[in-house]
Amino acid sequence: MTRSRITVVLSQSSSKHPVKRGLEESIAAAMIMEPGVDMSVVPHLYDLDADHTGRLFLESVSGDMVVLSWLFPRAAFWLLDRDGIRGQFGETQIKPPDLDDDEDAEEPEPPKGIGVTGDIPDRHIYCLNLNDANKHDVFVEEIRRIAVECLQRREAKQAEAARNNPTMVQLGLPTLAAVESNGAPHFTPEQLLTAPGRRWYPVIDYSRCTNCLECLDFCLFGVYGVDGHEHILVENQDSCKKGCPACSRVCPEQAIMFPDFKTPAIAGAPVGAIGALKIDLTKLFGGETKDALAQAVLERDTELVRDGRNAVGMSIGIPKRQPDRNEGPKDDLDKLVDDLESLGL
Numbered sequence: 001m002t003r004s005r006i007t008v009v010l011s012q013s014s015s016k017h018p019v020k021r022g023l024e025e026s027i028a029a030a031m032i033m034e035p036g037v038d039m040s041v042v043p044h045l046y047d048l049d050a051d052h053t054g055r056l057f058l059e060s061v062s063g064d065m066v067v068l069s070w071l072f073p074r075a076a077f078w079l080l081d082r083d084g085i086r087g088q089f090g091e092t093q094i095k096p097p098d099l100d101d102d103e104d105a106e107e108p109e110p111p112k113g114i115g116v117t118g119d120i121p122d123r124h125i126y127c128l129n130l131n132d133a134n135k136h137d138v139f140v141e142e143i144r145r146i147a148v149e150c151l152q153r154r155e156a157k158q159a160e161a162a163r164n165n166p167t168m169v170q171l172g173l174p175t176l177a178a179v180e181s182n183g184a185p186h187f188t189p190e191q192l193l194t195a196p197g198r199r200w201y202p203v204i205d206y207s208r209c210t211n212c213l214e215c216l217d218f219c220l221f222g223v224y225g226v227d228g229h230e231h232i233l234v235e236n237q238d239s240c241k242k243g244c245p246a247c248s249r250v251c252p253e254q255a256i257m258f259p260d261f262k263t264p265a266i267a268g269a270p271v272g273a274i275g276a277l278k279i280d281l282t283k284l285f286g287g288e289t290k291d292a293l294a295q296a297v298l299e300r301d302t303e304l305v306r307d308g309r310n311a312v313g314m315s316i317g318i319p320k321r322q323p324d325r326n327e328g329p330k331d332d333l334d335k336l337v338d339d340l341e342s343l344g345l
Helices: 018-032 053-060 073-082 136-164 176-182 214-218 246-250 292-306 332-342
Strands: 006-011 037-042 065-069 088-090 124-129 224-226 232-234
Touching (some): 018 037, 018 136, 037 053, 065 073, 065 136, 246 292
Parallel strands (some): 006 065, 065 124, 088 124
Antiparallel strands (some): 224 232
């Protein structure tokens, strides 16, 4: 594998649904013989631990990469980033079906988060959501488009380097075979597809995270911590309570994702597509609680009791969100309530 080729990685669904498996197999079969492409298949991204061969393979890829998974692109990209698999966010031209004709979808907000620390490699990572189409050729054509885009970008950089260093002569370059043998480690398909255990932990979108630390204050299970720059991070992911998304509900910037959660807003859907009127109305009508904060408190208390601890309700971790707090901008739930009140509902 070299930086002159593009690596395509297909992350299998954690389920064995025949329709999903069929789509995965069709894409893999089409890409295996595609020129200029290295094709690999790994288990579900979210479940890969640090020692899994699928994770080690992803860490070994140095060039541009396309990752196909059953996750929202935002969730997949930041999931890879938290695992140290970094790059520039590659834009895809595949639109989710529910956004194709949605004129009310909001324009994406400009990045306002704290960003990540450390160097970002000079390569692009494109994350494609396999839920966005049911025909494999949609993804095959997009991968081909991305491959051309990456090739053009590399050629432009090489031309720029040649202009800046016109007299540079490189001697004794290694052969392709030497690059291949000394590059990424080789794993057999059986090694790559060894089934990992199921996992549950939050993923932070640092393009949105403002480091308010509300998640650190709210979570009482030791999941969050801060790094040497005092930036929030997921420090003890295995301390997270399976199925509990409470910290995501209290995040004012929708920067915390649980990629396997059933609600799009928590699973990492594009933030511009989550308008005020697209909030799950069951939280207002017939739901167990009437707002996201109360739901989060209930979820946290449930896990505390399961741990043999006392429920704490609204008394801990939410000083910035007390009911009598008047200052601060309204969130999506506040706007939704205002809209409904204006309609006389």
